[in-house]
Amino acid sequence: MSEEKSLNFIEELIENDLQSGKTKTLVTRFPPEPNGYLHIGHAKAICLNFGLTQKYGGYTNLRFDDTNPVTEKTEYVNSQQEDISWLGFEWKNELYASDYFDQLHGFAVKLIEDGLAYVDHSTAEEIATQKGTPTEAGKPSAYRDRSIAENLALFASMKNGELPDGACTLRAKIDLASPNMLMRDPIIYRIKHAHHHRTGDAWCIYPMYDFAHGQSDSIENITHSICTLEYVSHRELYDWFIEKLGIFPSKQYEFARLNLTYTVMSKRKLMQLVNENLVSGWDDPRMPTISGLRRRGYTPESIKEFCERIGIAKRENLIELSLLEFCIREDLNKRAHRVMAVLDPIKLIITNYTKGEETLIGENNPEAEDKGGTREIPFSNELWIEREDFMEEPAKKWFRLAPGATVRLKHAYIVQCTDYKKDENGNITEVYCTYIPESKSGEDTSGINVKGTIHWVSAQHAKTAEVRLYDRLFSVESPDSEEGDFKDYLNPNSMEVISKAYIEPSLVNATQNLGYQFIRKGYFSLDKDSTPENLIFNRTVGLKEAWKPKS
RNA sequence: UGUCCGAUAGUAUAAGGGUAGUACAACGGUUUUUGGUACCGUUUGUCUUGGUUCGAAUCCAGGUCGGACAACCA
Numbered sequence: 001m002s003e004e005k006s007l008n009f010i011e012e013l014i015e016n017d018l019q020s021g022k023t024k025t026l027v028t029r030f031p032p033e034p035n036g037y038l039h040i041g042h043a044k045a046i047c048l049n050f051g052l053t054q055k056y057g058g059y060t061n062l063r064f065d066d067t068n069p070v071t072e073k074t075e076y077v078n079s080q081q082e083d084i085s086w087l088g089f090e091w092k093n094e095l096y097a098s099d100y101f102d103q104l105h106g107f108a109v110k111l112i113e114d115g116l117a118y119v120d121h122s123t124a125e126e127i128a129t130q131k132g133t134p135t136e137a138g139k140p141s142a143y144r145d146r147s148i149a150e151n152l153a154l155f156a157s158m159k160n161g162e163l164p165d166g167a168c169t170l171r172a173k174i175d176l177a178s179p180n181m182l183m184r185d186p187i188i189y190r191i192k193h194a195h196h197h198r199t200g201d202a203w204c205i206y207p208m209y210d211f212a213h214g215q216s217d218s219i220e221n222i223t224h225s226i227c228t229l230e231y232v233s234h235r236e237l238y239d240w241f242i243e244k245l246g247i248f249p250s251k252q253y254e255f256a257r258l259n260l261t262y263t264v265m266s267k268r269k270l271m272q273l274v275n276e277n278l279v280s281g282w283d284d285p286r287m288p289t290i291s292g293l294r295r296r297g298y299t300p301e302s303i304k305e306f307c308e309r310i311g312i313a314k315r316e317n318l319i320e321l322s323l324l325e326f327c328i329r330e331d332l333n334k335r336a337h338r339v340m341a342v343l344d345p346i347k348l349i350i351t352n353y354t355k356g357e358e359t360l361i362g363e364n365n366p367e368a369e370d371k372g373g374t375r376e377i378p379f380s381n382e383l384w385i386e387r388e389d390f391m392e393e394p395a396k397k398w399f400r401l402a403p404g405a406t407v408r409l410k411h412a413y414i415v416q417c418t419d420y421k422k423d424e425n426g427n428i429t430e431v432y433c434t435y436i437p438e439s440k441s442g443e444d445t446s447g448i449n450v451k452g453t454i455h456w457v458s459a460q461h462a463k464t465a466e467v468r469l470y471d472r473l474f475s476v477e478s479p480d481s482e483e484g485d486f487k488d489y490l491n492p493n494s495m496e497v498i499s500k501a502y503i504e505p506s507l508v509n510a511t512q513n514l515g516y517q518f519i520r521k522g523y524f525s526l527d528k529d530s531t532p533e534n535l536i537f538n539r540t541v542g543l544k545e546a547w548k549p550k551s
Numbered sequence: 552u553g554u555c556c557g558a559u560a561g562u563a564u565a566a567g568g569g570u571a572g573u574a575c576a577a578c579g580g581u582u583u584u585u586g587g588u589a590c591c592g593u594u595u596g597u598c599u600u601g602g603u604u605c606g607a608a609u610c611c612a613g614g615u616c617g618g619a620c621a622a623c624c625a
Contacts, residue, residue: 133552233556
């Protein structure tokens with residue numbers, strides 16, 4: 001019974017630190033920059049950071065890494081908080097790197113006083129060329145050896161707004177010959193006369209990421225600062241600042257970020273899709289954003305399960321979208337109510353049904369323990385059925401309707417096709433059947449066995465809805481690694497809108513809190529823009545398809 | 552040409568010197584009033600060359616391949 005789940009490398013590290021006493025209380029943080037919406041890749045990091053402290057005790061802070069006022073907005077702060085909460089995680093403290101601007105400024109002054117930082121008036125281009133290349137050492141700036149007093153005065157005038165943007169920067173004095181480019185006197189403060197979403201106009205100098213992140217971790221006593229692989233080379237700098245400043249030694253650990261097939265994950269690219277109106281917004285149901293997935297009908301549980309299954313490691317990875325789809329199907333299979341909707345209708349007329357109409361009862365979910373309760377489904381002699389459920393000349397192993405064939409109408413009777421009509425273009429318009437009265441669902445005494453069951457909606461009782469069928473956003477597995485512009489690989493069929501689908505009447509009471517399975521068609525959820533007058537359903541994911549007709 | 556990180560089925564992820572396992576995918580079957588679900592089964596793997604060892608995915612050395620690093624972004 002003790003099937004102990006293997007630990008990922010970060011859990012191993014933490015268990016060691018806990019056992020050795022190096023870590024007393026585990027403290028992690030999730031540190032988004034509020035310059036975009038969170039996506040499924042962030043969800044992986046969120047699940048990791050919050051999951052770790054849930055598992056081992058301790059707590060997780062939410063800290064906005066807001067050191068670049070020109071790209072950051074309160075709108076993003078709000079959306080990011082909403083997404084994390086929706087996933088079901090609670091942060092201990094809501095913090096901002098900007099809370100530490102005073103302390104960070106003090107750290108910079110200390111570095112100057114210790115002869116470890118200097119004000120550089122070189123231009124950006126000069127700094128770039130002086131930096132050398134990975135195989136070639138950098139050269140010192142002409143301003144590298146200014147006196148401490150001069151640096152202090154200059155930094156003060158930077159802070160006091162006496163200099164325009166770009167006039168100079170504050171640089172750490174480390175090692176221009178380091179094989180690690182980040183150690184070649186990195187810029188730690190730059191002048192930006194910009195309005196900050198929280199500090200307003202209090203500052204005109206802002207710390208760089210490398211001078212803010214580690215120190216913020218340290219201020220918060222973060223024990224394990226977990227980030228993605230691209231920060232590996234920053235770790236040396238991270239440790240250097242902490243050591244020179246003599247502050248709490250937070251430690252940084254890196255794992256491989258999530259990549260998903262048929263999508264892109266960089267905030268820059270997602271922003272492009274939004275800005276160029278290639279999607280309807282950050283929460284477009286085709287977007288890999290948390291808000292997009294939510295609108296698409298994904299549940300928090302399914303996303304967390306996905307993050308659990310993909311694992312944590314240091315090797316680059318590209319996860320197949322089918323795994324995400326598996327996770328949402330698995331979850332929705334347990335909870336979604338089954339209903340009937342016809343997306344591409346043709347009429348089915350039952351010629352021997354003389355009762356006019358009757359009310360049938362259907363279980364909402366055969367997979368749920370209580371069957372999800374029941375609902376009433378009106379039945380009559382004229383129904384809408386799916387165009388694809390009738391074949392004039394049936395394929396091999398065809399279980400659905402065809403001339404002479406019998407099928408079960410879900411929750412209702414067995415019918416046999418007697419005739420059909422076509423329009424001048426050869427499209428089927430009507431299918432005629434006779435029904436077998438004693439084959440009623442639940443009280444079938446006909447003794448007839450049919451292979452196929454199809455869904456339907458009573459024509460006179462049907463309601464209508466707009467149904468949006470979503471598919472993968474890109475038509476290639478890895479848009480990032482294709483030649484040219486990633487936008488050239490957008491899937492032109494990523495959204496198909498069915499403006500008038502027929503739905504069973506019970507769906508007028510649909511809510512956004514519940515997923516629905518349109519029987520045999522897939523899982524759907526009510527869109528946030530849906531109104532009682534104009535119902536809108538989004539296809540979350542199709543059902544797994546096991547059969548495709550072969551000529 | 553430098554430094555750092557990595558390499559296990561199609562995709563992910565375990566095995567921490569002793570039988571290469573799990574999930575998704577694919578394929579086949581049983582059940583089924585959803586061609587869904589559930590259940591059963593099948594196929595497919597340790598980058599390479601040496602070394603250490605009774606024994607190597609695991610330890611060591613070389614190679615190969617992939618990724619990261621030269622923003623006043625994070």
